[in-house]
Amino acid sequence: MTKIVEPEAGPRSKRAAILAAAVDCFGEAGFEATKWSTVAERVGIGQTALYHYFESKTHCLLTIMRLELQRSHDRFAEATKDTADPVEALRAAVRAAYDVSPHEVLQMRILQNHMDLLSGSRRSAREEAERVAARQLVQVVERDWTNLLVRGMAQGAFPLRDAQLLGASVLGLIVSVWRWYRPSGPTPLAEISELIEGACVRMVAS
Amino acid sequence: MTKIVEPEAGPRSKRAAILAAAVDCFGEAGFEATKWSTVAERVGIGQTALYHYFESKTHCLLTIMRLELQRSHDRFAEATKDTADPVEALRAAVRAAYDVSPHEVLQMRILQNHMDLLSGSRRSAREEAERVAARQLVQVVERDWTNLLVRGMAQGAFPLRDAQLLGASVLGLIVSVWRWYRPSGPTPLAEISELIEGACVRMVAS
DNA sequence: AACCTGAATTGAACTTAACTCAGGTTGATC
DNA sequence: GATCAACCTGAGTTAAGTTCAATTCAGGTT
Numbered sequence: 001m002t003k004i005v006e007p008e009a010g011p012r013s014k015r016a017a018i019l020a021a022a023v024d025c026f027g028e029a030g031f032e033a034t035k036w037s038t039v040a041e042r043v044g045i046g047q048t049a050l051y052h053y054f055e056s057k058t059h060c061l062l063t064i065m066r067l068e069l070q071r072s073h074d075r076f077a078e079a080t081k082d083t084a085d086p087v088e089a090l091r092a093a094v095r096a097a098y099d100v101s102p103h104e105v106l107q108m109r110i111l112q113n114h115m116d117l118l119s120g121s122r123r124s125a126r127e128e129a130e131r132v133a134a135r136q137l138v139q140v141v142e143r144d145w146t147n148l149l150v151r152g153m154a155q156g157a158f159p160l161r162d163a164q165l166l167g168a169s170v171l172g173l174i175v176s177v178w179r180w181y182r183p184s185g186p187t188p189l190a191e192i193s194e195l196i197e198g199a200c201v202r203m204v205a206s
Numbered sequence: 207m208t209k210i211v212e213p214e215a216g217p218r219s220k221r222a223a224i225l226a227a228a229v230d231c232f233g234e235a236g237f238e239a240t241k242w243s244t245v246a247e248r249v250g251i252g253q254t255a256l257y258h259y260f261e262s263k264t265h266c267l268l269t270i271m272r273l274e275l276q277r278s279h280d281r282f283a284e285a286t287k288d289t290a291d292p293v294e295a296l297r298a299a300v301r302a303a304y305d306v307s308p309h310e311v312l313q314m315r316i317l318q319n320h321m322d323l324l325s326g327s328r329r330s331a332r333e334e335a336e337r338v339a340a341r342q343l344v345q346v347v348e349r350d351w352t353n354l355l356v357r358g359m360a361q362g363a364f365p366l367r368d369a370q371l372l373g374a375s376v377l378g379l380i381v382s383v384w385r386w387y388r389p390s391g392p393t394p395l396a397e398i399s400e401l402i403e404g405a406c407v408r409m410v411a412s
Numbered sequence: 413a414a415c416c417t418g419a420a421t422t423g424a425a426c427t428t429a430a431c432t433c434a435g436g437t438t439g440a441t442c
Numbered sequence: 443g444a445t446c447a448a449c450c451t452g453a454g455t456t457a458a459g460t461t462c463a464a465t466t467c468a469g470g471t472t
Contacts, residue, residue, distance in 0.1 A: 010419065010420085012419080012420075013420085045420090045421070045422090046423080047422095048421070048422060048423080049420070049421050052419080052420060052421075053420095
């Protein structure tokens, strides 16, 4: 469980700007479709300057994914921390999952679209470090949901079922939205949130 | 609704062999991670021969995705065609979705991991044709599930809800499995199928 | 003010893998 | 056995990510 130390920002560091620009580009156009040099342009630096902050285009992507996973976990914890009733905790967790900014929507989309990157190992050390950290966070998030179900089953609020599998399914259902949802689309996020919240409760508690 | 005419196989065509090899490679190692030349090697031809059958590596990927979507739709239709009861039809459809060979598992994984390709348009004509065909098939499959729900709601078997959204959710839940499932993993597909079948019914019919 | 240090940046060169092209081989059909 | 289309290849091109040696810049030291 090696945690990655976030490189502290020097006063003229462009790391944050690069990450923001990359999220926009990767999120809108897709990782493969966006040229690394375009990100540099948008930040206002030459393409080679990117390598001062990230070892590679993929290293940047993995960083975005890790940060998003960390955020998801934190929000889950925050949303459920003082709710004893399992059903209410579940509802709160789902609502928290969809209580996101447009920028965070892009981050979720990027994360979902590149989960497969976390399987195979990477050549370079820094990339591999990010990958492993992200993979661990995936497991942490899965455990978040599974534990919630286990707790509910133990209290008799949820019927007994394979909590691991059901947890993965609930999570899968929730994040599947990020593959098709567009802020500009016809369905408002609030409506989606409500429907999924109900669906999750029925799935788990019926 | 332009349907793509499958190039009929000349007696010494290696198209099918290429597709099979590509599914193995793309499915196991990932599309980006596998070199196009590796696929050629595995088939036993030079890399340039690939371009006799596919305009590009991406064209091959899009073809795989379209074929898989066509298969999914066909299986759905076959599984539900003579089941009047909506709940039973839903159960049959879910079971059909998981009644797949290991090779088809790879195809589903490839499809799910590259859905984002279907958003943006492609440069070349043949690629774009495959993309559009695939995109249409996605909508067809979504309609398959939505119609099933609409039918069930009309008959009073399912409570009234946004069928479009709920259909997308059910589908999202079902296919989310292909991101993590491995035939070599600890959970047998039959067990997954059963749990998801139940989850879908509760989600829709409770 | 002159100097030093390390972070930040750059242009030019390199690498890799997808792709193009100009032509060669094979085999079914007449 | 001539023909034609399908099929295949080696050599060369291109595009995008990446490396590297050299340079600029900002802030602190003497």
